[in-house]
Amino acid sequence: MSQFEKRTTELKKLVNQQLAGMLTKKLPITLYDPMRYVLQGGGKRLRPLLVLLACEAVGGKVESCLPAALAVEFLHNFTLIHDDVMDQDDIRRGRLTVHKKWDVSIAILSGDGLVALSYRVLLSKSHPRIAEIGTLFSNTLLEICEGQALDKEFETRKEVAVNEYFVMIQKKTAALMALCAQIGGILGNGTDAETEALRSFGFHLGVAFQLQDDLLDIVADEKLLGKTWGSDIMRRKKTFLLIHALQQGDATTKSQLQAILQKEVIAQSQVEEVKKLFQVAGTIEATQQHINRHFDLARQYLHRLPSSQGRQFLDRFLDSLVKRQY
Amino acid sequence: MSQFEKRTTELKKLVNQQLAGMLTKKLPITLYDPMRYVLQGGGKRLRPLLVLLACEAVGGKVESCLPAALAVEFLHNFTLIHDDVMDQDDIRRGRLTVHKKWDVSIAILSGDGLVALSYRVLLSKSHPRIAEIGTLFSNTLLEICEGQALDKEFETRKEVAVNEYFVMIQKKTAALMALCAQIGGILGNGTDAETEALRSFGFHLGVAFQLQDDLLDIVADEKLLGKTWGSDIMRRKKTFLLIHALQQGDATTKSQLQAILQKEVIAQSQVEEVKKLFQVAGTIEATQQHINRHFDLARQYLHRLPSSQGRQFLDRFLDSLVKRQY
Numbered sequence: 001m002s003q004f005e006k007r008t009t010e011l012k013k014l015v016n017q018q019l020a021g022m023l024t025k026k027l028p029i030t031l032y033d034p035m036r037y038v039l040q041g042g043g044k045r046l047r048p049l050l051v052l053l054a055c056e057a058v059g060g061k062v063e064s065c066l067p068a069a070l071a072v073e074f075l076h077n078f079t080l081i082h083d084d085v086m087d088q089d090d091i092r093r094g095r096l097t098v099h100k101k102w103d104v105s106i107a108i109l110s111g112d113g114l115v116a117l118s119y120r121v122l123l124s125k126s127h128p129r130i131a132e133i134g135t136l137f138s139n140t141l142l143e144i145c146e147g148q149a150l151d152k153e154f155e156t157r158k159e160v161a162v163n164e165y166f167v168m169i170q171k172k173t174a175a176l177m178a179l180c181a182q183i184g185g186i187l188g189n190g191t192d193a194e195t196e197a198l199r200s201f202g203f204h205l206g207v208a209f210q211l212q213d214d215l216l217d218i219v220a221d222e223k224l225l226g227k228t229w230g231s232d233i234m235r236r237k238k239t240f241l242l243i244h245a246l247q248q249g250d251a252t253t254k255s256q257l258q259a260i261l262q263k264e265v266i267a268q269s270q271v272e273e274v275k276k277l278f279q280v281a282g283t284i285e286a287t288q289q290h291i292n293r294h295f296d297l298a299r300q301y302l303h304r305l306p307s308s309q310g311r312q313f314l315d316r317f318l319d320s321l322v323k324r325q326y
Numbered sequence: 327m328s329q330f331e332k333r334t335t336e337l338k339k340l341v342n343q344q345l346a347g348m349l350t351k352k353l354p355i356t357l358y359d360p361m362r363y364v365l366q367g368g369g370k371r372l373r374p375l376l377v378l379l380a381c382e383a384v385g386g387k388v389e390s391c392l393p394a395a396l397a398v399e400f401l402h403n404f405t406l407i408h409d410d411v412m413d414q415d416d417i418r419r420g421r422l423t424v425h426k427k428w429d430v431s432i433a434i435l436s437g438d439g440l441v442a443l444s445y446r447v448l449l450s451k452s453h454p455r456i457a458e459i460g461t462l463f464s465n466t467l468l469e470i471c472e473g474q475a476l477d478k479e480f481e482t483r484k485e486v487a488v489n490e491y492f493v494m495i496q497k498k499t500a501a502l503m504a505l506c507a508q509i510g511g512i513l514g515n516g517t518d519a520e521t522e523a524l525r526s527f528g529f530h531l532g533v534a535f536q537l538q539d540d541l542l543d544i545v546a547d548e549k550l551l552g553k554t555w556g557s558d559i560m561r562r563k564k565t566f567l568l569i570h571a572l573q574q575g576d577a578t579t580k581s582q583l584q585a586i587l588q589k590e591v592i593a594q595s596q597v598e599e600v601k602k603l604f605q606v607a608g609t610i611e612a613t614q615q616h617i618n619r620h621f622d623l624a625r626q627y628l629h630r631l632p633s634s635q636g637r638q639f640l641d642r643f644l645d646s647l648v649k650r651q652y
Contacts, residue, residue, distance in 0.1 A: 027472075028472055028475040028476050028479055030475045030478065030479055031471055031472055031475035082434050082435070082438060085430070085431070085434060086430075086431040086434060086435065104411070104412075104430065105411070105412040105478055106475075106478075108408050108411060108412060108434055108437075109408070109412065109471055109474055109475055109478075111434075111438075112408060112437075112438075112441070112467070112471050113468060113471040113472075115438070115441055115467070116464050116465075116467035116468035116471060117464075117468065119445060119460065119463070119464040119467070120461060120464035120465060120468065123457050123460040123461050123464060124461065126457050127457075130456065130457045130460075131449050131452050131453075131456045131457075134445065134449040134456075134460055135446060135449050135450065137445070138442050138443075138445040138446035138449060139442075139446065141438070141441070141442035141445070142439060142442035142443065142446065145357055145435055145438050145439040145442060146353075146354055146357055146439075148435055149354040149356045149357035149432075149435055150354050152356065152431055152432075152435075153354055153356055
């Protein structure tokens with residue numbers, strides 16, 4: 001096990017212990033059971049790790065940013081519960097989603113409760129810049145809502161431009177990863193330049209991450225994915241892949257894609273067809289190129305920080321995302 | 327117009343202007359239109375008024391607590407949107423609820439957005455005790471979620487004890503009104519004793535207010551109420567009235583009530599029957615006695631503050647709640 005793997009394993013264990021410790025309260029069970037269920041669902045804890053590693057990369061201590069690391073994980077899990085209701089997803093990380101295991105009311109409420117917990121832990125440790133951190137956190141929450149609203153709007157729209165897609169994923173996904181790296185920098189007492197570089201690092205990491213999600217939906221192994229293969233297509237999600245193929249594909253590819261999208265119900269059997277159309281249109285490579293570009297940009301911003309073991313760990317963190325299969 | 331009416335009219339106008347100003351942003355409309363809709367729905371603005379009047383009652387200035395006043399109104403409107411989804415209510419303040427006018431996804435998302443806005447404005451003004459205020463706010467949000475979860479749990483339970491009911495409304499309703507008066511006191515630089523007295527004042531005001539809500543559901547004029555008359559009964563809500571009648575009514579009253587509650591669907595025509603059973607069991611007077619007791623307790627805590635025009639305004643505020651018809 002490399003030093004990086006050792007450190008992230010330690011940090012992930014710490015995060016999991018703390019998260020569990022904050023949910024020992026039992027009543028009312030209809031509020032707390034679903035929270036525990038979703039938090040014990042085997043998440044990768046990427047966002048808290050990003051906070052903690054960013055803090056260490058500017059010379060800060062884990063203790064100073066641990067509450068913020070827990071806060072971003074609570075916030076992330078809130079978005080999963082509410083998004084699954086809106087997207088009518090039945091499966092997440094290989095298990096039933098909260099609204100399927102319980103019901104929509106319980107999913108709404110346990111999501112709301114996670115937001116409360118996220119702010120409670122975020123604001124639990126005094127810090128001279130706590131109001132600023134809380135404001136950044138709130139702006140990010142609002143951006144996530146805006147991103148999700150755009151994502152839903154796009155589902156029923158015939159055409160979505162590439163730049164509209166990028167605005168949507170910046171809000172829905174990249175804003176939170178940018179925040180993670182930024183507050184890690186602030187709480188680690190990084191300089192303004194370091195904190196800004198970390199924010200941009202997290203931002204491009206987030207953009208690449210979402211593009212990967214779009215790609216993995218159609219190229220990943222369903223077992224690893226933990227959700228239905230091709231679900232984006234079945235839900236007519238305007239992913240980068242779909243937008244690209246509809247714009248760059250030849251006339252036949254476009255009309256075949258449009259014919260599938262106009263069906264009343266898109267069956268899973270059609271996902272294979274769509275995948276082939278994406279290959280014909282060069283969509284898979286184009287997506288991979290965009291992913292690589294944003295990972296490269298993330299790396300460039302990261303390297304504005306002085307070299308250190310902490311920075312090296314963030315390099316390895318980036319590498320692990322580049323290679324992810326699910 | 328009395329001095330109190332003049333002042334509250336001014337403050338309400340200020341609150342409404344500020345709320346509208348914070349929602350001028352247009353996009354995405356599926357996020358912001360429902361927020362504007364619910365905030366323009368003609369709320370009484372009781373909670374922001376409570377913050378502002380509490381602040382003035384300890385000698386503070388409106389400017390120092392205006393952000394907190396806006397925050398509690400955003401938070402209150404968030405609870406209305408999400409609760410209406412969970413309770414499947416179609417009408418609120420005489421208009422369609424958000425999930426009826428739009429859909430459940432949009433209701434979830436616009437509620438979430440209001441939480442983000444509430445924290446953003448709360449944390450926008452620096453204050454030495456801002457982290458403490460944010461923590462109180464978060465604890466209250468969590469309590470509201472717990473209260474709503476209990477309320478939903480009680481709907482499907484056969485028996486609920488009076489003390490369980492009180493725990494539920496303390497969390498669901500009284501916690502927020504307690505918070506309003508408390509943060510008004512903190513931001514107005516009240517002493518600890520004053521701030522504690524204000525908190526207890528708001529708490530008992532909230533308990534009385536919820537008991538009134540339970541009562542008004544069955545005694546108020548439907549037009550004034552802005553929602554379906556007797557909706558609590560139709561939804562088998564364990565209100566104070568129902569719990570009291572099931573405990574204190576004679577054998578005939580109890581069995582008649584149970585017979586209605588065991589029906590597959592409770593029609594509005596049965597609400598009149600239930601009302602008569604409540605009258606037979608002495609439930610209406612018993613509820614009114616509890617309401618009076620909590621208003622009296624609120625007044626006693628209020629009078630721990632030194633006499634001033636500000637305190638007098640809170641006395642009038644209390645009087646206006648005592649007399650409310652909807």
